[in-house]
Amino acid sequence: MGKAGGYILHVAPDRRDVLLKAAQEPDSWGQQRAAEPVDKFSHSKNSPLVVLASFDAGAITHLAEGRKGASAGTGLVRLNISSLFELKRPVSFDQLISQVDGRTRGYVERAIENGGMLTPSAFAEVVRVLEQDRSLSDRLKRYSESRRQRLSRLSEQERTILALQKEALGTALKIADIQTGQLLDWEPPADKPTSFLEGLPEASVREDGMLLVDHSNVPGFKAFDGVSQLAVRTFVSESDPSVRLTVLMANREPLEEQTGADLIYYNEKYRSFVMVQYKAMTTGKKEFEFRWQAGDQFSIELQRMDKMAAELEKIVDDQGADSFRLHNDPFYMKFCPKIAFNPDDRGLFNGMYIPRSLWHRLAVAGALKGPKGGNVLTYTNAGRRFQTSDFVSLVANSWIGTTVPQSQSVEKLIKQVLSSGRAVTYAVKRDDPPEDTGAGGVVDLNGPVVGAREVPEQVMVRVTR
Structure with missing residues (x-):
């Protein structure tokens, strides 16, 4: 059984309006969903996936719940997105990199540069930085270090x-x-x-x-x-x-x-x-x-x-x-x-x-x-x-x-x-x-x-x- 993970999604300019519109319009089940083809990645479909989306070059602008979907072509899979949430204050990539622990900084930089899954330690560090914003703390508490410590007891x-x-x-x-x-x-x-x-x-x-x-x-x-x-x-x-x-x-x-x-x-x-x-x-x-x-x-x-x-x-x-x-x-x-x-x-x-x-x-x-x-x-x-x-x-x-x-x-x-x-x-x-x-x-x-x-x-x- 997999653990929760984080995914950096760079949304291309010509896809931004399409995704935002799809995320705002409920599907036949009454849910707000969108999907984006991305490079294949490893993550359990049953485990939580946090999408850190950039709808503006150089910053995280939105958070969403993600789920790995079916194949979207050779070497591609669907990244299903729901509950898209716009940050009140976008977090610049430079700011994020400067605040994460030095031991994981290289992993965070590579994920930001290429997009895709964060390593478990890099994801934990990104959550630690982002949850300092009180508007995000409730959404990210499930992935926090304090939660992991309570589980370890x-x-x-x-x-x-x-x-x-x-x-x-x-x-x-x-x-x-x-x-x-x-x-x-x-x-x-x-x-x-x-x-x-x-x-x-x-x-x-x-x-x-x-x-x-x-x-x-x-x-x-x-x-x-x-x-x-x-x-x-x-x-x-x-x-x-x-x-x-x-x-x-x-x-x-x-x-x-x-x-x-x-x-x-x-x-x-x-x-x-x-x-x-x-x-x-x-x-x-x-x-x-x-x-x-x-x-x-x-x-x-x-x-x-x-x-x-x-x-x-x-x-x-x-x-x-x-x-x-x-x-x-x-x-x-x-x-x-x-x-x-x-x-x-x-x-x-x-x-x-x-x-x-x-x-x-x-x-x-x-x-x-x-x-x-x-x-x-x-x-x-x-x-x-x-x-x-x-x-x-x-x-x-x-x-x-x-x-x-x-x-x-x-x-x-x-x-x-x-x-x-x-x-x-x-x-x-x-x-x-x-x-x-x-x-x-x-x-x-x-x-x-x-x-x-x-x-x-x-x-x-x-x-x-």
Whole structure:
């Protein structure tokens, strides 16, 4: 996963009016975008890119958000530009070069002379100089040295849990068809964060015992009794403002004492639950692998899923159209080759989704055994699996998950997950907006919340359309 970067763009005189006009006119999605063909460069499409644009020779006149696009001809790619912002006072290149640290001055000079990507150290120095202008400090704080220092204070375990929370939230946004770019607004709090949501703008932390969710039609809601502190954030779709994703996180244990993360996603229209457990793979001799043994944490968690699945299977399907599923086993595991916390990446982890029922068939067939008889999962012996895009599509349209009658019986499972020491993302998608409750038609401020002794971390997400 790439880090944030900076790009020096010299705009030719005959392109200046064209780009400025394109940046001011919204596209079909209501966004202000422009694009310029530039020499090919290396940068992750999922990572932030700051464009330092010169519309007047000899100075930086504009800042913008950039993204590497498709090929624009031999040796060229599109540099997509959005949110173009004109500086109140242009910064001359000579002034910039004179103020950067001497160790990076040569790199900055070369980037200014030729245009293109700044080296990471040169970009950091340019940000340090530019953020001295108060009109630019808010726009550049995400790339500042103080932010990097706050990130460096996070322990490995804290970074892992934050990464899992970000992954679960990002998956919920994908399923709800809301862009994940808003996750890039994350800022590490001055103190150590208690959840990923705490670092997002517009998220508020409440300790007044009011559970912010309209819970009247949400199965399993009572399982969340015992929550005392909440972080709340509402996401709005850029393409359809009627789609809103409200996220609630409740925290009890510190990040370093949490043991993992789960996603519980509920589609209210079709009344279907899907549950995902995240697992990290390690580097094996030939490929990434996941190992476990009898009695370990994974085995215990799998037994919990098996027990609940057996209870759900006893529930008779109502044969209604809304209950139709291609498969009604709600339990899935996502195995990720690498789990690393990078708040500057809007993408999801690479990995494979394995249904619980397929896992057991593989185990019975002896497919999940290593050469010495140990338990091991690899991409090779897993065979078939869901990719992220496959999984998101199936969950978004409720082709998989619990039937309507089964969904009324998940409270016991949710209670077990909440008491397991794992971070839980509870996502509720709603197609029809609820009545206005005084909170934007999204949440009900009336709801009992008591002590959170058994709830180390929980997230509730809902979508209103």
